[in-house]
Every structure is written in C-alpha cells, then in structure tokens.
Amino acid sequence: MRFTKGFFPTVKEVPADAVIASHQLMIRAGLMRPLGAGIYSFFPLGYAVMKKVMQIIREEMDAIGGQEFHLPALNPVELWEETDRVKAFGDIMFHLKNRALVLAPTHEEIITSIARNHIKSYKEMPQIWYQIQTKFRNEPRPKSGVLRGRQFTMKDAYSMDSTWDGLDVSYNAHAEAYRKIYTRCGLKFFIVGASSGAMGGSGSQEFMVESNAGEDTVALCDACSYAANVEVAASAIAKASRTENSKPVEEIHTPNIKSIDELSEFLKIQTSQCAKSLVYFCGETPVLIFMLGNDQMNEAKLQGVLGGDVRPAHPEELLALTGADAGSIGPIGLKAKMKIIADNRLEGANGLYSGANKNDYHVGNIDFNRDVAVESYHDLRIVEGGEPCPDCGKELRIVKGIEVGHIFKLGTKYSVSMKANFLDEKGAEQPIIMGSYGIGHYLGQNSRSVRCSSHLRQRQRGIGRKKVGRAVRCTMCEGSYGAV
Ligand SMILES: [Zn+2]
Structure with missing residues (x-):
C-alpha cells in the first residue's frame, strides 16, 4: 500500500482532555481515538505498534517454555465467587445485567479452573501458560489515555509447579524474560521489590519506567539500581550526633513558636538539634512519636510498626494527653502516660530541643537515653x-x-480456595504452586496491600480506607478498595 493511501488522521491541536504527553501524542499522531471514557479505537499505525510489542512478548514468553492460550473475556461469575474476588474487585468488575456473567479483569480463576480439571500429577508440571487478551475494568475516573482505560490489552502468564523450588525457577525465568522484553522495547526500566543481589528473594517484583505521568513515587539509585516505593524506601542518612556530656534539662520561654523552623531560628540552633513530636492513634491507643528536625513521618511505615491503621490525634485529644497544643508537645512532663516510639536517627542522641507540654515553652538539653x-x-x-x-x-x-x-x-492462594490439587511422588494430594506474571494494565495482585484504583499506594499522603456501609472505600474518591 502507498503511504499516501494510508489512513493516518493526524491533528495539530492538543486534545483538550489529554493531560499527559503519551495521550496527546498518540491522538495527534493518529494512533488512536477515544470512543468513550477510557475506551480507545486503535487505528492502523497504533495497532502496528501494538502488534510489534505483542510479537516481542510472544517470542520471549515462548523462549521460556510458555504456551499461549486464548481465554474468554466473558466469565461465569461462580468461578470468581470461589475465590471471593467478586467482593474484592467490587465496582471495578463489570457485571452483565443477568448477573451470571462478568467481564474478566484478570484470569487467575479461569487458569486455576483449567489446572484443576486437567493437572492431576506432579509429572504434568511445570507448566507456563500465557495469553494476550482484552480485559475490562470499570474505572470510576478513566484518565491518562491508554494508561488507565476501561478496556485494555494485557499479557498475563501463570506458572504451575509441584514444588516451591520449582516456583522459584519459573519466577526467575519470567524475571529474565521481562528484562529481555523491556530491553528489546527500548525502555529504560528499573525493578522495585527486588532483593539486592539475588533474584527471586522476594515474593513479587514490579518493573517500572520513570515518567512524570506515573502514579508511584520511588526512591531510585542510578549507581546500584536500588529502587523502592517511598512507602518502604530507606536511606543511609546519618543519625543525630551525641556529645560527650549531657547538660541538665532547661525550660525556655518560646512565645508563639510552633514549627521546627521557627524554633531553630528563635534559638539560633540547627533544625537537626530539634525533636519533632507527633501523636497518633492506633485503634484506641495513643502513641507519641519523635522525628529528628524536619524529617517527615511515613504513615505507611508507622502502620507497619504499630500493626494497624493509624490516624493523627485531634487537637482536643492532644490537649488532654499532653497538656499542650500541637507545636508545644515534647517528651518531658506529659499529662498522660503514652507509648513512646522514635525514629532511628534519634537513637542515643542528646542536646536536643523539643516542646515542654506547656504552650509557649520548649525544653533544651534533652538526652534520649537519660x-x-x-x-x-x-x-x-x-x-x-x-x-x-x-x-x-x-x-x-x-x-x-x-x-x-x-x-x-501466588503460591497456593488460588489452588487452595479452588481445590486445584495434584498427586505428589508419594501419592499425596497437594495444592498446585502458582505464579502470576502481568504486562500491561496493573490490577493489583499483591495480596499484602490494599489499594484504591485511583489512589494506588498513596496512603502516605493521608489517603486511606474507610467503611461505607459494608464496603471498604478510598477516603479520597470513595472508589473501591480491593485486596485483590
Ligand atoms: Zn545504590
């Protein structure tokens, strides 16, 4: 075909609703057009790109022994009820009007049901099954073009093994295949969740590409490829210093001084000589937390330490517990007894300044050991x-x-709930050990975290869960959370 005959409808203007670069460029270059919110028609050039990517994926999946399936997008709802994921997906799952059918947002249940019907012995494993399929997800706010659509193409693969060592082999083969796929696509990627050094040390790894359109915030080291979501990222920042002699504690009048910056300016000291106090509740238990200087507290880490959801104390609770308002709270002279924890940087520190639990007063020369x-x-x-x-x-x-x-x-999460068992070498019945591997639209398969479709892992900014009736909703947009 001549290029002049081609159907390449380009536009000069930036489409009004397209905020991110990829969305704007794909429309301007005539690669695709929207048909409805979060639904896109791929035009010949766009589909040519998609086919090229699919070809690379197929070659690398076949190279690790993957066998391609084509599973139905229309699923009987009963299969999804076996794993309780109808509830977990909530409004994100498209239900057909007759209620007996759903449009598949992913395919673990279908794969597990096939394995349950056909894999009977350890001799029939390992298996790697994959497909490149259209999937559906009822996004409350589709945005960012094809990055967050309601119908999308995804490569999903599943491994089935008879031993945990076998799962490691399948998992590592996928990790290697993914490196090759992204390298061949010309992407500069990094891997989050990888244990340093050895592969397969952790239960899941995310392959990511740096982009301002991304919804994840990551601490990244270009030198050694350390990468971790800011919710869990650590650094080797120095601890607060300790001087040889601790002076006696002194109370200082600090009228109208609230913040760490105001305190350091008023007393002509470094912010790193101040201990910031925060009060949170975990359930019914108040906890006093100390951070060094202007260090920001990470709520996700705090939840991990306290083992439950946390919330900042209200002003009247602060007053009742400490005897002062926010900005004047400290470790000495508390009104009520409270559990006290502190950031690592404060361990063994002395010569610090903090609130006096009395409005307009601070305390100096605090020794955290003493x-x-x-x-x-x-x-x-x-x-x-x-x-x-x-x-x-x-x-x-x-x-x-x-x-x-x-x-x-995945381990045996799906095989146990759907009773997909095999007979091992001794003739004993065991659940199949599974892995799942996706490329494309992310569906949140990490059972450890609970996330909202629109506010993926942004709980450190105070976005969390709340109960609305019987459903658990995102506090920001009331979108469904799914422990998927
Ligand atoms: Zn590094």
Whole structure:
C-alpha cells in the first residue's frame, strides 16, 4: 500500500482532555481515538505498534517454555465467587445485567479452573501458560489515555509447579524474560521489590519506567539500581550526633513558636538539634512519636510498626494527653502516660530541643537515653532525594514511575480456595504452586496491600480506607478498595 493511501488522521491541536504527553501524542499522531471514557479505537499505525510489542512478548514468553492460550473475556461469575474476588474487585468488575456473567479483569480463576480439571500429577508440571487478551475494568475516573482505560490489552502468564523450588525457577525465568522484553522495547526500566543481589528473594517484583505521568513515587539509585516505593524506601542518612556530656534539662520561654523552623531560628540552633513530636492513634491507643528536625513521618511505615491503621490525634485529644497544643508537645512532663516510639536517627542522641507540654515553652538539653522512655526505635521517615542509598551510599533520586509489569509468587492462594490439587511422588494430594506474571494494565495482585484504583499506594499522603456501609472505600474518591 502507498503511504499516501494510508489512513493516518493526524491533528495539530492538543486534545483538550489529554493531560499527559503519551495521550496527546498518540491522538495527534493518529494512533488512536477515544470512543468513550477510557475506551480507545486503535487505528492502523497504533495497532502496528501494538502488534510489534505483542510479537516481542510472544517470542520471549515462548523462549521460556510458555504456551499461549486464548481465554474468554466473558466469565461465569461462580468461578470468581470461589475465590471471593467478586467482593474484592467490587465496582471495578463489570457485571452483565443477568448477573451470571462478568467481564474478566484478570484470569487467575479461569487458569486455576483449567489446572484443576486437567493437572492431576506432579509429572504434568511445570507448566507456563500465557495469553494476550482484552480485559475490562470499570474505572470510576478513566484518565491518562491508554494508561488507565476501561478496556485494555494485557499479557498475563501463570506458572504451575509441584514444588516451591520449582516456583522459584519459573519466577526467575519470567524475571529474565521481562528484562529481555523491556530491553528489546527500548525502555529504560528499573525493578522495585527486588532483593539486592539475588533474584527471586522476594515474593513479587514490579518493573517500572520513570515518567512524570506515573502514579508511584520511588526512591531510585542510578549507581546500584536500588529502587523502592517511598512507602518502604530507606536511606543511609546519618543519625543525630551525641556529645560527650549531657547538660541538665532547661525550660525556655518560646512565645508563639510552633514549627521546627521557627524554633531553630528563635534559638539560633540547627533544625537537626530539634525533636519533632507527633501523636497518633492506633485503634484506641495513643502513641507519641519523635522525628529528628524536619524529617517527615511515613504513615505507611508507622502502620507497619504499630500493626494497624493509624490516624493523627485531634487537637482536643492532644490537649488532654499532653497538656499542650500541637507545636508545644515534647517528651518531658506529659499529662498522660503514652507509648513512646522514635525514629532511628534519634537513637542515643542528646542536646536536643523539643516542646515542654506547656504552650509557649520548649525544653533544651534533652538526652534520649537519660530523659525519654522510648519503647523502641524504628525507621519511620519519608526518604528525600539526595540522601545516601542504603545499599551503596550514592545519592538517591525520588522519581515518578509507571508500572509496566509485575511478577508475583501466588503460591497456593488460588489452588487452595479452588481445590486445584495434584498427586505428589508419594501419592499425596497437594495444592498446585502458582505464579502470576502481568504486562500491561496493573490490577493489583499483591495480596499484602490494599489499594484504591485511583489512589494506588498513596496512603502516605493521608489517603486511606474507610467503611461505607459494608464496603471498604478510598477516603479520597470513595472508589473501591480491593485486596485483590
Ligand atoms: Zn545504590
């Protein structure tokens, strides 16, 4: 065909609703057009790109022994009820009007039902099954072009093994195949969740590409490829210093001084000589938390330490517990007894300034070993750009990332709930050990985290869950959370 005969409808103007670069360019270059919210028609040039990517994926999946399936997008709802994921997906899942059918947002249940019907012996494993299929997800707010659509194409693969060592082999083969796929696509990617050094040490890895359109914030080291979501990222930042002699504690009148910056300016001291106090509730239990200077507390890390959802104390609770308002709270002279924890940087520090639990007063020369009943020290900080990498000490960058793939050791979660068993060498019945591996639209297969479709892993900014009737909803947009 002549190029002049081609159907390439380009436009000069930036489409009004297209915010991110890829969305604008794909429309301007005539690669695709929207048909409805979050639904796109791929035109010949766009589909040519898609076919090329699919070809690369097929070659690399076949190279690790993958066998291609084509599973139906229309699924009987009963299969999804076996794993309780109708509830977990909530409004994200498209239900047909007759209620007996759903449009598949992913295919673990279908794969597990096929394995249940056909794999009977350890001799029939390992298996790697994959497909490139259209999937559906009822996004409450489709946006960013094809990055977050309601109908999308996804490569999903599943491994079935008879042993946990076998799962490691399948998982590592996928990790290697994914590296090759993204390299061949010309993407500069990084891997989040990889244990440093050895592969397969952790249960899941996310392949990400740096982009301002990304919804994940990641601490990244270009020198050693350390990469971690800011919710869990650590750094090798220095602890607060300790001087040889601790002076006696002194109370200082500090009228109208609230913030760490105001305090350091008023007393002509460094912010790193101040201990910031925060009060949170975990259930009914108030907890007093100390951070060094202007370090920001990471709520996700705090939840991990306290083992439950947390919320900041209200002003009237602060007054009742400490005897002062926010900005004047500290470790000495508390009104009520409270559990006290502190960030690692404060361990063993002295010569510090903090609130006096009395409005307009602060206390100086605090020695954390001598004066504060700290129950335990933890990494509670939000890592900032420029801090030293925990693995190699070079500078970390904080970047936005788009998740382009995810490999995940499912284990026996689906085979147990759907009774997909095999007979081992001794003739004993065992659940099949599975892995799942996606490229494309992310569906949140990590059972450890609970996430909202629109506010993926942004709980550190105070976005969390709340109960609305019987459903658990995102506090920001009331979108469904799914422990998928
Ligand atoms: Zn590093």
